[in-house]
Structure formats: structure tokens, C-alpha cells
Amino acid sequence: MKHKILSTLLVITLTFFNQIVNAQQAKKPKLIVGIVIDQMRSEYLYRFQDNYTENGFKRLLREGFNVKNTHYNYVPTATGPGHTSVYTGTTPTNHGIVSNDWYSRALNRTMYCVEDSTKFLVDSDGIKTDLKFKSYFRSPKNIKTTTITDELKLFTKGRSKVIGISLKDRGAICPAGHLANAAYWYNSNNGHFITSSYYTEKLPNWLVDFNNAKKADSLLNLSWKPLLPIENYKNSNPDNDTFEKVFKGKENSTFPYNLKKLKSNNGGYGLLTEVPYGNTILTQLAKTIIKEEQLGKTNETDFITISYSSTDYVGHNFGIRSKELEDTYVRLDREIALLLDTLDKEVGKGNYTLFLTADHAGSDNPVFLESKRLPGKFYNSKQIKDSLNAYLSKEFGEANYIAYMDKTQAYISKTKTPKEEVIKKAISYLKNVEGVKEVFAPGLNEWNVKNSTIGYFIANSYNPEESGDIYYHMYSGWMEQRTYGTTHGTTYTSDTHVPLLWFGAKVPKGESVKQHSITQIAPTISMMLDIPLPNASDRNTIEELFE
Incomplete structure (x- = not known):
């Protein structure tokens, strides 16, 4: 009889405790x-x-x-x-x-x-x-x-x-x-x-x-x-x-x-x-x-x-x-x-x-x-921009073809030459630049994310209104030229790997x-x-x- 009473009390206690815990968890x-x-x-x-x-x-x-x-x-x-x-x-x-x-x-x-x-x-x-x-x-x-x-x-x-x-x-x-x-x-x-x-x-x-x-x-x-x-x-x-x-x-x-x-x-x-x-x-x-x-x-x-x-x-x-x-x-x-x-x-x-x-x-x-015999080098996006513009000027006539270029994107200027032609020539040039692994033109119909190792990233990145006409992707270990410290962007x-900790209520x-x-x-x-x-x-x- 004592065992039954104790068992009943234990069930009631656990039920009450669970109700409290569930109420706390449900509370925002x-x-x-x-x-x-x-x-x-x-x-x-x-x-x-x-x-x-x-x-x-x-x-x-x-x-x-x-x-x-x-x-x-x-x-x-x-x-x-x-x-x-x-x-x-x-x-x-x-x-x-x-x-x-x-x-x-x-x-x-x-x-x-x-x-x-x-x-x-x-x-x-x-x-x-x-x-x-x-x-x-x-x-x-x-x-x-x-x-x-x-x-x-x-x-x-x-x-x-x-x-x-x-x-x-x-x-x-x-x-x-x-x-x-x-x-x-x-x-x-x-x-x-x-x-x-x-x-x-x-x-x-x-x-x-x-x-x-x-x-x-x-x-x-x-x-x-x-x-x-x-x-x-x-x-x-x-x-x-x-x-x-x-x-x-x-x-x-x-x-x-x-x-x-x-x-x-x-x-x-x-x-x-x-x-x-x-x-x-x-x-x-x-x-x-x-x-x-x-x-x-x-x-x-x-x-x-x-x-x-x-x-x-x-x-x-x-x-x-x-x-x-x-x-x-x-x-x-x-x-x-x-x-x-x-x-x-x-x-x-x-x-x-x-x-x-x-x-x-x-x-x-x-x-x-390099001091640890690991792969890595610097590149300079300004130098790449200048050399790319010189190449395009040679192909299509003297002009400023690159409106803006940073360490991942290039924006093509408005010129007499159709933009699609400029983009295709720019891609062919950039593919041969040392350190460049892949080049993309998200706005071109023939561009296909499935043919790319980072197509998933580009698809998540490209906004037609704000993004560049060209994305370029360097090999791992390559970094935009700097005299000290570090940067990011790849x-x-x-x-990409960051902490994510959760703490407190409902966790x-x-x-x-x-x-x-x-x-x-x-x-x-x-x-x-x-x-x-x-x-x-x-x-x-x-x-x-x-x-």
C-alpha cells in the first residue's frame, strides 16, 4: 500500500513539475x-x-x-x-x-x-x-x-x-x-x-x-x-x-x-x-x-x-x-x-x-x-581593372569600360559598344589573370550556376539592380593587396565559418x-x-x- 501511495505521489509530482517546465518553455x-x-x-x-x-x-x-x-x-x-x-x-x-x-x-x-x-x-x-x-x-x-x-x-x-x-x-x-x-x-x-x-x-x-x-x-x-x-x-x-x-x-x-x-x-x-x-x-x-x-x-x-x-x-x-x-x-x-x-x-x-x-x-x-609553405598570394583589383580596361580599349577603341571594380565584382560602363560584347571580352581576359579561378556574368543567358563550383553563392548574391555585371573568384589563400593584417570577402x-550560440529562454x-x-x-x-x-x-x- 505504501509503495502505491509513494508511486502515486511521485507521478503527481512529476506531472506538476512537467507542467511548470512546459509553461516556462511556452512563455515567450x-x-x-x-x-x-x-x-x-x-x-x-x-x-x-x-x-x-x-x-x-x-x-x-x-x-x-x-x-x-x-x-x-x-x-x-x-x-x-x-x-x-x-x-x-x-x-x-x-x-x-x-x-x-x-x-x-x-x-x-x-x-x-x-x-x-x-x-x-x-x-x-x-x-x-x-x-x-x-x-x-x-x-x-x-x-x-x-x-x-x-x-x-x-x-x-x-x-x-x-x-x-x-x-x-x-x-x-x-x-x-x-x-x-x-x-x-x-x-x-x-x-x-x-x-x-x-x-x-x-x-x-x-x-x-x-x-x-x-x-x-x-x-x-x-x-x-x-x-x-x-x-x-x-x-x-x-x-x-x-x-x-x-x-x-x-x-x-x-x-x-x-x-x-x-x-x-x-x-x-x-x-x-x-x-x-x-x-x-x-x-x-x-x-x-x-x-x-x-x-x-x-x-x-x-x-x-x-x-x-x-x-x-x-x-x-x-x-x-x-x-x-x-x-x-x-x-x-x-x-x-x-x-x-x-x-x-x-x-x-x-x-x-x-x-x-x-x-x-x-x-x-x-x-x-607563405612563411608556413602554404598556398597564398596577393592580388590588386585596381591593377586588374586598369589592365582590363586597357585590353578592352585595344579591342573596341579607347574608352573607360570599367565604371567600378572591387575585390569580387566589376561594373561595366555605358559605351557605344554593346554591353554584352564588352562583358564577354572582359570574361575571356579575366579568366587568364593569375589567381583568378572562375569568372561569372549573372546577367547573360548562357551563364549557368550549375557549371560553377560557387554558383550557389553567386545565385544568392546577385541582385540585378545593385550587383556588378561580372563576378570573379580567386583561388583560396589569395587576398586583396594590403600592407598589414587581414581582410575577408571570399x-x-x-x-564563411562563424560561431552561432543560443542561450536562455526556450533554448x-x-x-x-x-x-x-x-x-x-x-x-x-x-x-x-x-x-x-x-x-x-x-x-x-x-x-x-x-x-
């Missing part, structure tokens, strides 16, 4: 936190982990879900299209952000991905309409589809708050979408965080106070030296490699960096973005926003997008195997821990869902590759090695929140999170 998170780390390779989660704390990246790995085999699926892999693809759930062929910059045929000039001449800079002292500030005239108008943040705002009839922040304008604007309450980014002229008149004509009082606190000045008075004893940084190259940037005022690229001394000759307030303290000030801003905007405090789900940019600047300056980069990630780990602690206290454990990924990865400098795993513990695309993040959030997919989104979710 009060806040979604989207973190994009600029230029983070997936391997950084592991290569630098000996120097990570238990409460940053390791906590996300330990308590969350790790989608280990996540990749970008278009070209070029860059910041503007990266952030946009994460939040739209689609690729440049639909959302139209084909690169950070592209050639506008309508304007006859290059244009920037978030430029908007009809919207103006808004700083602490108000709106700035003077054309001398035009490099800050920004909005999301060039994004041709909805974002997951847009869909959340539509679903809740605007009751959800959506705020995007970054050091870079494109890192704040593209994730926040068209309907955001605000997007804030860093003004490298004065150390303030600013916005666009697209969102408001006046900064909130709390942000004016934040700017008036002169946090950028305080950080730029510091010296950047290793957070830990430098002998602990065993997973990076020796300090002062030959292919690292040397700041003006220094003789070499070694620690320490006296920022107060270097500031005036190295971009002024812009120097903050190139050192780990740029991530520090962004975390300070995120904490302030969560508290001041009372995110996660209502019955509706709010959304904050956070894009850490200093990792990208450090990677570009010092490369993916530098002591400076390892120190930057060691410090970023502490920033992540601080952010998680703030979320736990302000929103509550189990009340928020967080994902962490990157907008692209980064490749090894060819100088390093379809190779060095540039199981575990990991998956199944290949996933970056465009699956947005539909996964849609299903978690039971809201519509962005209108051009990938239909496929990360199913393992729902099993």
Missing part, C-alpha cells in the same frame, strides 16, 4: 538579444578559451546550444550584407545589400549601404543638416525586405521596443530594421553615440547624459596592454610580426599602446574603435539602454541588437594570429560576462533569449601563409555539427516568438533547437 521571452561580433572566426571560441572566464563565452557554451557548423552562403562576406542577412533571413539577391559599397548605375557613382541624403545626423545638441556632416546621413532605406525586428514591431503593433547599437552605423542600422525605435552608433569626430533623423530629431536625455560623461575620453586616456601576462597568450604569433599595423608615433607593433599619446596622430576619437576599449564603451551603452529603456519589462517581447566592431578593426590591423587579437577576445569575453550579468539582474534568468554570431570571419595574411570557409543545452546557414537565424526566432517570417526569409529553421 521578454527580450531577444542579438549579438554580432564583427570578423569572428568560429575557432576563436576554442583557440583562446584557456584565457576565457567561466562566465562569458564558456557560459554560453556550457548552458546554451552551439550550432558549430554555421556558414555564410553568398559573396562577398562583408559587414553590411552580413548584418542584413542575419536579420532578414535572406541573402543579397533579395535584400539588396550586395556589399558595404557598390556602384549605383542611377547615380553614376559608388554608394554606401546605409547612406540616405534625405536623413540627417542627430547628436547631443540636436539635428545637423549641414552637408559637412553628410557622411553621417544614414537610414535603412536601401534594405529591400523586412527584418525579423520589423516583423516583431508589426506583430505587436509597435508595442515592442527595438533598438540597435554598434560602433559602425551599418552594424546598428541593418539589424534594427525599418521600424526600430532607434539605432545608435559611434561618432568618431567627438566620441558620442549618435543617430539619424530617420528615427528621431532629438537624442533621449539618458543618451545625452551618457555622451556628456565623456566615456570615450576616459578610455582613450588608458594604455592598451595585455589584460593577462603576455606569456599566457600561447595561441597567437609573437608580438610584432612584420605584417601588423604600426600606429603613427610608435616604432613597432608591440604592447603597450599609450592611447593618450597616440590619439592625435591616429584618428582622434576614431582610435577607440581600433582597440578593445571600443567594445568596452559599447557594453556600457548596452547596459544603460537595458536599464533606461526598461527593456523586457512589459508583456511584449523587446529586441536589442548589439554589434561589437573593435574585433574587426583589430583583425584588419594585426591579423587573425596576433597577440593584439587574442587580447581583444580575452577582453571581449569579460564584456560578454558583464552583459549576461546585467541581463540576469535587469530582465531575469530565463526571461531572455540571446544568440551570438558574426557577420563574417577572416583569412590568413598571404605573407604568413566563399571559402576561412571567411535547450547541447550542440549540433549539422551544416546550417546564417539565414536560418531569423526564421528560428520567428518560430520561437510565433511571429511571421521576414517577407523574403529562408523557410528553414535550426530544427535542433525545437527537438
